[in-house]
Amino acid sequence: MGKQIILNAFEMNSSMHNSHGLWKHPENKRQRGYKDLDYWINLAKLLEKGKFDAVFFADVLGIYDVYRNSKEPSIRDGLSVPSNDPALLVSAMASVTENLAFAITVSTTYEAPFGNARRFSTLDHLTKGRIAWNVVTSYLPNAARNFGLQDMIKHDERYDIADEYLDVSYKLWEQSWEDGAVVENVEQNTLIDPDKVHEVNHEGTYFKVEGPHLSEPSVQRTPVIYQAGTSERGREFAAKHAECVFVGGPTPERIRYYADDIRKQAKKHGRNPENIKIISFLSVIVAETTEQAEQKFEEYNSYWSTDAAKAQFGASGYDIAEFEEQDQNEPFEYKTKTEGGHYKAATLTKDAPKQQQTVGEVLNRFESLDRSSYIVGNPQQVADAIQYQFEQSGVDGFNLNHLVTPGDLEDFINLVIPILQERGLYKKEYQQGSLREKLFAKGNSTLPDDHPARKFRKVLHESK
Numbered sequence: 001m002g003k004q005i006i007l008n009a010f011e012m013n014s015s016m017h018n019s020h021g022l023w024k025h026p027e028n029k030r031q032r033g034y035k036d037l038d039y040w041i042n043l044a045k046l047l048e049k050g051k052f053d054a055v056f057f058a059d060v061l062g063i064y065d066v067y068r069n070s071k072e073p074s075i076r077d078g079l080s081v082p083s084n085d086p087a088l089l090v091s092a093m094a095s096v097t098e099n100l101a102f103a104i105t106v107s108t109t110y111e112a113p114f115g116n117a118r119r120f121s122t123l124d125h126l127t128k129g130r131i132a133w134n135v136v137t138s139y140l141p142n143a144a145r146n147f148g149l150q151d152m153i154k155h156d157e158r159y160d161i162a163d164e165y166l167d168v169s170y171k172l173w174e175q176s177w178e179d180g181a182v183v184e185n186v187e188q189n190t191l192i193d194p195d196k197v198h199e200v201n202h203e204g205t206y207f208k209v210e211g212p213h214l215s216e217p218s219v220q221r222t223p224v225i226y227q228a229g230t231s232e233r234g235r236e237f238a239a240k241h242a243e244c245v246f247v248g249g250p251t252p253e254r255i256r257y258y259a260d261d262i263r264k265q266a267k268k269h270g271r272n273p274e275n276i277k278i279i280s281f282l283s284v285i286v287a288e289t290t291e292q293a294e295q296k297f298e299e300y301n302s303y304w305s306t307d308a309a310k311a312q313f314g315a316s317g318y319d320i321a322e323f324e325e326q327d328q329n330e331p332f333e334y335k336t337k338t339e340g341g342h343y344k345a346a347t348l349t350k351d352a353p354k355q356q357q358t359v360g361e362v363l364n365r366f367e368s369l370d371r372s373s374y375i376v377g378n379p380q381q382v383a384d385a386i387q388y389q390f391e392q393s394g395v396d397g398f399n400l401n402h403l404v405t406p407g408d409l410e411d412f413i414n415l416v417i418p419i420l421q422e423r424g425l426y427k428k429e430y431q432q433g434s435l436r437e438k439l440f441a442k443g444n445s446t447l448p449d450d451h452p453a454r455k456f457r458k459v460l461h462e463s464k
């Protein structure tokens, strides 16, 4: 059997994610639903019916406040606000599913590693190994101020912190508790063998953690490590740590460039590049006929919010409003550097479908749903385009965006998935086991031997 598509639903525990203005659509259940457990329970059941591998929860820790140097446009249009904690949804969604996994975004810039490691161990226990952590370094100035900083930490230093953060986390997950530490020996009056539980005594540049880890080892020990962020430093980080990388990019060629670079760098860390799965965006509008799909696109477009799209671009650190004052015929270029997300800045320059655009052309892109990034068509046309993207870009799968929820996901599951299954491109049944076993190979739920975190397990075994 050939390679099969890994599919995640791209989500957020919020009234709006990448669907700028679509909260106004009468069939969108998201705005009222996101704070209701039944909404998420039904979504979990739906995704498992569609054999989705995971629901991928994005998350932010502040309000997009770069555009017009204000929080107002984001608040008015509900851009990732209100926004609740995604991790707290997992238990309920896991309780009604058996195979669907959960990738939760947590920033290494603001939350302490000890508590985070405990949170993921707890979720890995409760889901029986269906948890992934999307490691991000964040980009919002407001988030920095929410966590006591006046300014954001510099871009590359955020990744240095993330590197050490992961080392602390690996020590807690991989090194602190030996296998078999929980003995439950009634005769010896011992629940846990103290000789098999170790402090980690981490003392680094950014963190000091004594340990031991408070949770006993879970099915996967370390959750599946996801990463998103395609700057040079981000790719270096991904090559060392990530098992799945979520890359952006407008064309199969650009995505392949990022994927190849990450896989090449992974070899330098002694890793088998096959142990890194590359996931890219997928945006689909499907209906029974091409005409209906085109009509749907136009209908969605009529709800579009330019302001929310511009505010979201603030993730790059650039205020797009400043370009409105410029000569619209000038070539579009950044004249300064920012400490924001490089992946976002690149969407208008080196990752743009058309290179060397004018300021006017770039601004115009915010005015409507970007047709060039959407696959719009009948089920066969959509399946053809997905197959093309999958084969040309060398990715392993997709994070599926959706604008009207749950309708867009229902249409995708009912109309497109059966065709992909028929073509052998998509599973008909789930593989059994933990998320790591489903993604890689049956029989090993913990990290593979070539992953840098394994050195912490070795320290433990060699010291005995």
Ligand SMILES: Cc1cc2nc3c(=O)[nH]c(=O)nc-3n(C[C@H](O)[C@H](O)[C@H](O)COP(=O)(O)O)c2cc1C
Binding pocket: 057, 058, 059, 060, 105, 107, 135, 136, 137, 138, 139, 155, 228, 229, 230, 231, 232, 233, 234, 235, 246, 247, 248, 340, 341, 342, 343, 344
């Ligand atoms: C496809 C994609 C999705 C991302 N999702 C999030 C997210 O949900 N929350 C977040 O704080 N950062 C997210 N990021 C950005 C990361 O925070 C990243 O660590 C940071 O912005 C730096 O990105 P860079 O390496 O491209 O500069 C995402 C990045 C990409 C490419």
